Amino acid sequence: DGKYIERIGSYNPNTHPATITLDFERALYWLQTGAQPSDTVRNILSDEGVLMKKHLLGGVAKGAFDEAEAEKRFEAWKNNKLQATQSLKSKDAEKQRAEEKARLDAEKEVNKTRSEALAKKKAEEEAANAPVVEAAEATETVVEDVSETEVKAETPEAPVAESTVAEAPVAEEKAEDKKESAE
Structure with missing residues (x-):
């Protein structure tokens, strides 16, 4: 009922x-x-x-049959059932470990690709920054030479103007790189 x-x-x-x-x-x-x-x-x-x-x-x-035989048969059945359950659990655990390993390998591959891209980008930035530094050092050398020879005041201004013109394209390149990385 x-x-x-x-x-x-x-x-x-x-x-x-x-x-x-x-x-x-x-x-x-x-x-x-x-x-x-x-x-x-x-x-x-x-x-x-x-x-x-x-x-x-x-x-x-x-x-x-007697009760002892009944207990013996029941224990055999119970052990068989327990083994089947343990087998199911171990297969599930093995499957989960395999999935985790595959996910970890995929993540490692993505990280490797990202680090290579980052290293390449960093190398490009350093290469772009290196000529600017050399140009600035050359400008300082020219300024020192001019001050040693004590030429007119107009001569040092001309190299300084050239250096700012040379640095302007580099600044534009950096701005473009930042836009690309944001995308």
């Missing part, structure tokens, strides 16, 4: 494999006293071995 009588366990299908807690002895008692489980509960009791134990105890009651 479906009324709640006693809680003998719980079932959580959200874990893999599903988590089942069951009071084995109370479930066996209720089955022996005539309880009719629903289809879902019947499957759970079958997986846990309660129905197998009931079947074996029925054989003992009929005299087909």
